[in-house]
Amino acid sequence: MFYRLSGIHHTRYESARALWPVTADRRIVQGLLLLAVAAPFLLSDLYLTSYMLPWLIWTAAALSLTLLMGVAGQLHFGFAAVMAIGAYTSIHLTRAGVPFELALLGAGLMAALIGCLFGAAALRVKGLYLVMATLAMQYLVEWTIINVPAISGGAQATLSTPDVTFLFIPLQSDGALYYTALLWTVVVTLLIMNIKRSSFGRALVAVRDKDFAASVIGVNPLKYKLLAFFASSFLGGVTGAVLAFCYYQAVTPEQFGFNVSIQLVAMVLVGGLGSVIGAYLGAGFVLLLPIVLTNLLAFVAQFDLIPISFNLLSHIPLMVYGALIIGVILFEPLGLAKIYDNIRKYFLVWPFRHTQS
Amino acid sequence: MTQTQHDADQDIVLECDQVNRWFGGLQALKGISLSVRKGEIFGLVGPNGSGKTTLVNAITGFYPPQQGQIRFLGEPINGLKPHCIAQKGIARTFQNVALFRGLSVLDNILLGRHIFMRPSIMASLFYWWWAQKEEVAHRVKVEEIIDLLQLESVRDEPVDVIPLGMQKRVELARALCAEPRFLVLDEPMAGMNQEEKEYMVRFILDAREAMGTTMLLIEHHMDVVTAICNRAVVLNNGEKIAEGPTREAINDPAVVTAYIGKVKDAA
Ligand SMILES: Nc1ncnc2c1ncn2[C@@H]1O[C@H](COP(=O)(O)OP(=O)(O)OP(=O)(O)O)[C@@H](O)[C@H]1O
Ligand SMILES: [Mg+2]
Numbered sequence: 175m176f177y178r179l180s181g182i183h184h185t186r187y188e189s190a191r192a193l194w195p196v197t198a199d200r201r202i203v204q205g206l207l208l209l210a211v212a213a214p215f216l217l218s219d220l221y222l223t224s225y226m227l228p229w230l231i232w233t234a235a236a237l238s239l240t241l242l243m244g245v246a247g248q249l250h251f252g253f254a255a256v257m258a259i260g261a262y263t264s265i266h267l268t269r270a271g272v273p274f275e276l277a278l279l280g281a282g283l284m285a286a287l288i289g290c291l292f293g294a295a296a297l298r299v300k301g302l303y304l305v306m307a308t309l310a311m312q313y314l315v316e317w318t319i320i321n322v323p324a325i326s327g328g329a330q331a332t333l334s335t336p337d338v339t340f341l342f343i344p345l346q347s348d349g350a351l352y353y354t355a356l357l358w359t360v361v362v363t364l365l366i367m368n369i370k371r372s373s374f375g376r377a378l379v380a381v382r383d384k385d386f387a388a389s390v391i392g393v394n395p396l397k398y399k400l401l402a403f404f405a406s407s408f409l410g411g412v413t414g415a416v417l418a419f420c421y422y423q424a425v426t427p428e429q430f431g432f433n434v435s436i437q438l439v440a441m442v443l444v445g446g447l448g449s450v451i452g453a454y455l456g457a458g459f460v461l462l463l464p465i466v467l468t469n470l471l472a473f474v475a476q477f478d479l480i481p482i483s484f485n486l487l488s489h490i491p492l493m494v495y496g497a498l499i500i501g502v503i504l505f506e507p508l509g510l511a512k513i514y515d516n517i518r519k520y521f522l523v524w525p526f527r528h529t530q531s
Numbered sequence: 532m533t534q535t536q537h538d539a540d541q542d543i544v545l546e547c548d549q550v551n552r553w554f555g556g557l558q559a560l561k562g563i564s565l566s567v568r569k570g571e572i573f574g575l576v577g578p579n580g581s582g583k584t585t586l587v588n589a590i591t592g593f594y595p596p597q598q599g600q601i602r603f604l605g606e607p608i609n610g611l612k613p614h615c616i617a618q619k620g621i622a623r624t625f626q627n628v629a630l631f632r633g634l635s636v637l638d639n640i641l642l643g644r645h646i647f648m649r650p651s652i653m654a655s656l657f658y659w660w661w662a663q664k665e666e667v668a669h670r671v672k673v674e675e676i677i678d679l680l681q682l683e684s685v686r687d688e689p690v691d692v693i694p695l696g697m698q699k700r701v702e703l704a705r706a707l708c709a710e711p712r713f714l715v716l717d718e719p720m721a722g723m724n725q726e727e728k729e730y731m732v733r734f735i736l737d738a739r740e741a742m743g744t745t746m747l748l749i750e751h752h753m754d755v756v757t758a759i760c761n762r763a764v765v766l767n768n769g770e771k772i773a774e775g776p777t778r779e780a781i782n783d784p785a786v787v788t789a790y791i792g793k794v795k796d797a798a
Contacts, residue, residue: 383631389613
């Protein structure tokens with residue numbers, strides 16, 4: 175009814191494998207993209223720069239991480255460190271006079287290089303041990319940034335981003351910053367979707383699901399694990415640079431601390447491992463929920479019905495936030511993406527009840 | 532060397548030469564030698580725990596033999612990593628179905644084409660101009676195999692929701708997609724009913740006819756083995772106890788004792 179499947183018969187393999195084979199889905203995506211492009215004209219500056227912009231950038235980060243954790247099945251609990259490497263590399267490169275476009279590339283490569291170094295541990299260890307290896311990366315990178323003044327810009331220092339241009343447009347106005355972030359997020363989204371429907375992504379999934387069965391069809395498990403770390407860290411590094419230039423504009427090591435790594439893992443888990451739409455939903459959930467909750471509680475506190483101390487007020491969002499993550503994972507281990515999928519399937523066959531798959 | 536013997540040597544696809552494999556103190560393979568000729572279906576039978584799967588694992592590189600040599604088309608392959616052996620043209624199916632559960636039937640079978648494809652991040656990034664052409668070209672081959680094994684109806688299903696009989700067929704399809712020169716089937720009919728079994732036999736024979744694949748078949752159903760295998764080797768406790776044309780090999784007195792001995796032990 176809403177999503178008409180009747181009359182959709184793919185006669186070419188290309189169209190059967192299109193990103194959105196169903197017309198209704200394509201319409202929705204087109205509509206959303208249009209809204210995203212029009213956002214600077216529709217939203218107030220506050221909403222644009224403090225909600226839309228970070229949401230897009232963190233979505234790109236969640237997408238980079240979900241490529242590694244979801245598609246390739248390798249845990250990473252130090253992804254904020256990967257982003258930190260990208261952020262600091264891009265700032266130092268641009269300060270040295272390198273054009274921003276090249277600095278982004280350098281940020282990605284540096285993050286990928288160091289990411290692979292720690293990822294090499296993945297070739298030998300699995301599960302908890304890999305978590306330990308990536309945690310080690312988090313702390314080593316953080317320690318290095320803090321303790322090497324040449325990188326951090328001095329003890330307790332914030333390092334501000336220099337003025338740059340991106341594709342000949344100065345990154346000054348809110349609009350320019352927003353469109354840069356939007357462009358990057360769209361690129362990462364398309365890349366992950368394309369990886370998932372091509373031989374590279376299939377090989378990653380094969381290694382994730384059964385590495386011995388993967389090797390028996392000629393997939394080299396070590397090579398693909400390392401490639402997963404490379405690709406994911408590269409994207410994470412560039413996203414870190416975009417985060418620094420488009421959102422923070424001045425970076426400190428705390429912005430890439432361990433709690434941020436955990437937040438990223440939460441985004442990926444709550445959204446649904448390996449899901450593109452899940453990265454959008456997960457990032458939105460993790461970013462928005464504490465804000466919404468704080469506002470809600472402040473609103474309730476106005477009426478003085480129950481005494482809410484200031485201390486409690488600041489902790490309740492964190493508690494609810496944790497409970498909801500556990501709730502989502504218990505209620506629907508495949509995350510918000512699965513909930514979305516269920517709703518979509520409901521409308522796919524509405525007013526009937528039975529779906530094909 | 533006579534002319535006929537020379538021809539026979541040329542025709543050998545896979546050769547095991549005095550293969551030994553220990554697991555700790557347990558010797559699972561005791562000096563196994565065998566040779567599989569081009570185009571034949573070679574049976575490998577024996578009671579449970581006799582070392583059939585272990586021999587296959589030695590051939591495909593999972594548990595390389597500690598002693599002895601395995602040659603594929605005259606070239607030693609023991610010591611190579613499993614994925615390198617796969618790239619040389621040896622495919623296999625597993626006794627317990629080993630499909631990729633997170634993928635659809637189609638994606639599973641497409642993975643069989645991996646060795647012919649050139650996956651890269653760049654190709655994926657520029658999908659429409661780069662990867663797509665390759666994907667479509669290989670899809671054509673995959674559809675041929677889907678046709679051959681009659682898998683059209685489940686093509687787009689997630690692989691873990693289809694029945695076991697179908698899953699075994701998908702695994703065969705994945706292996707055939709690699710256009711292997713040598714295919715190992717480890718109990719492709721285990722847990723199947725008579726009808727599914729007959730289908731599977733049909734598919735194996737069809738595949739050999741269509742693609743000329745040389746096969747090594749491990750099977751407990753003796754009716755199947757006698758029906759489709761040209762020659763067979765019988766293992767017992769890691770030892771080769773009989774070898775030859777299928778009927779002769781499995782009617783060998785030593786084989787009968789091995790199987791009956793098993794029954795006696797159990798009793
Ligand atoms: N990875 C391993 N570690 C230790 N022992 C093993 C291993 N794999 C096989 N074995 C042993 O080697 C012997 C042969 O096992 P194998 O699986 O090859 O038998 P099989 O002939 O395939 O039997 P079945 O018909 O039940 O499949 C058994 O005693 C088994 O316990
Ligand atoms: Mg076995």
